[in-house]
Amino acid sequence: MIPQEISDKLKNKFGDAILESKTDGVIDPFIKVAPGKIEEIALFLRDSEDTLFDSLMCLSGIDYTKGKLGVVYHLHSMKWNHKIVLKVDVSVEDPHCQSVQSVWKTANWHEREAYDLFGIIFDGHPDLRRILLPDDWEGHPLRKDYQVPEYYNGMKVPY
């Protein structure tokens, strides 16, 4: 299915949970989704016969600056060999998003990484804790307004 058809199919089923869709152009066509509905939409995309997105290629966090964070999902279907990109916007004051860990198990560690580096909290994740940085690290480094700490546990951090 081409991205426009996938976007139409989602709009028919979910209506106004689909906020925006940009399916023309050469680079990745994406569909922007409301954060409270992403798990349902993910389940629908994985199980419905003509989309069959059974592989989550990547889940990454984004900092758009000006108080907005985001999550990007790259999906791929092994049977039909098509790809689509889903985007979710969350705000810095309330960085909650549903977890798609129950749909694709690989999202478990990807969401832990997005939490570790951006501070996006995934509701419904069974084990949301830091994965790359030490457990007692303060702050979320990949945000644009991050300040490198002077000392960590007695060790000087900057050069």
Place this chain on the structure above:
Amino acid sequence: MGLLDQKFENGNVIITSMDYLLNWARLSSIWGMQFGLACCAIEMMATGASHYDFDRFGTFFRGTPRQSDVMIVAGTVTLKMASRIKTLFDQMSEPRYVISMGSCSNCGGPYWEHGYHVLKGVDRVIPVDVYVPGCPPRPEALMEGLMKLQEKIRAESLAKKKSA
């Protein structure tokens, strides 16, 4: 020094200083603790392999710090790993040495400017004896580093008390 067995024509008596004998014994069999963290570990493995044999120095890699003389820190030291490195260094028994291999453990390497998670040089947590520069250092460079450590050991004196 020459080969030992060609030194004695008649009799098996050698006269040397205790320091010299002990140091010769120690430097000819430095057992290293394998501590490969990142890309420098590949070069350390290449040094230990057959082409640039490390074993001919009497070195072979031990898995535990309790049985090793030298810890070759090869690779990027992150802050998460630094506390473990301190623990492992404390578990080594004296006399113990540290060779810092590669730019990342010398001074932070390519991550010196923006690496918020990298310890800029392993000498911020443990005392280092020999620094081997390179990114990664060639096997010959690591062997030269080990030879420099051997010269350092040759110049030491265990018989005299170390000043505190």
